[in-house]
Amino acid sequence: MSTHVMEQLKQLSRGTVEIFTQAELAQRLTEAAQAGRQMRIKLGLDPTSPDIHLGHTVVLRKMRQFQDLGHKAVLIIGDYTARIGDPTGQNTTRPMLTPEQIERNAQTYFEQAGKILDTDPARLEVRHNSEWLADLRLADTIRLAATMTVARMLERDTFDIRYKKGDPIGVHEFLYPLMQGYDSVMVRSDVELGGTDQTFNNLVGRDLQRVNNQPPQIVITTPILVGLDGKDKMSKSKGNYVGVTDDPANMFGKIMSISDAMMENYFTLLTSLPVEQIAELTNPNRTHPKQAKVLLGKTIVAQFHGSAAADAAAAEFDRIFAKGQLPDDMPECPVGATPILLKNLLTLCKLVETGAEAKRMVQQGGVSLDGQKAIDANAEITPRDGMILQVGKRRFARLRVQ
């Protein structure tokens, strides 16, 4: 193995959970290099939800590494599977999507993924799996199903758990891994990327390729990113996520809220900093955790918004939270000049949802007017132009008398 390939292997292994198998990857890289051939790196994506967050970017970043080494990203939109809909599983309300919705979602997804991937057509190929799945006949499907056994299906832990618990498993659910595996055959993938939750499905692709006389794809799994709460996986429904379209201030603030212990994980999976540097940064004897976290926040924000925006977000954060000062700019709230009850003013400026909430906030000492803590929600306030209203640490409004 050349030192060149060894270097690549090292890079590609970073932040992965498993590679099936490392030896095959080394060999495939070597062969491709010798033949001057682009490897085809497959990633399936679920077009049921258009928004992507940092959790999705872990695998996308891995894809980008392959692209940077000259290989081709093959993104597969699971439009066929999404169209059928999957009524079982945890998410019982998963809706059936129309082709238009799927296209729209896929489009949005690309715009966001494009912040990480190289979108040069020479490095990116996008396919829909309806291209080949829609034409399968029942006989083909049965042949496909015949390559798998029930016992092997039941090895998959999500099935295993549900089966032992007596939870229902729809027969069609057995078909999903097969369809995804068939995708691999159709695009002749060399490598398939995916989160650890996709391990089984992706390994099925290996089997199907073998059956179809193709060299089996190498499967690389990436970790599931832990959400901001440090407990569950990052997901939109849990609300513990950082969306790639979040504005810089928000993105930075969210990252600053993670616990120190999570920093190493985020540094490794979400930045390209060298491992040695990460070790320095996450050693509290060498680097103050706050400093490290600021750097983490800036680095991540910079990926999506540029470093100027990242610096600005960090400065703003420091001003508001560390120094307790006012933000650079805040929403303005147009008001009349006539006296108004404080609680009504708060709702009017949308700092709180309801009058009841306004009362609560004031009672708890979370409301201030021009820096003066308010004590009575029913106080009459005579609006003055430029007056500053604050609720909690992060909600501000500047009054504009009309």
Next chain:
RNA sequence: GGACAGGUGCCCGAGCGGCUAAAGGGGAUGGGCUGUAAACCCAUUGUCGUAAGACUACGUAGGUUCGAAUCCUACCCUGUCCA
């Protein structure tokens, strides 16, 4: 097709005729502590009303009752088992 079990607030979950705007937990929010945090502590967590209070809420629609989340009827939905 049949037999059970169940549908409660953002989520989980207790309640099973009045004392229930509904225990407990989670989450969220506010305050304290801090490094910005996390952990921890305290508080708040239906709407409207200055307040007294009023209104809305326990799958849906009716009914019984002075009074229903709690009882009855029908319907819808979910799960398990039998066929």
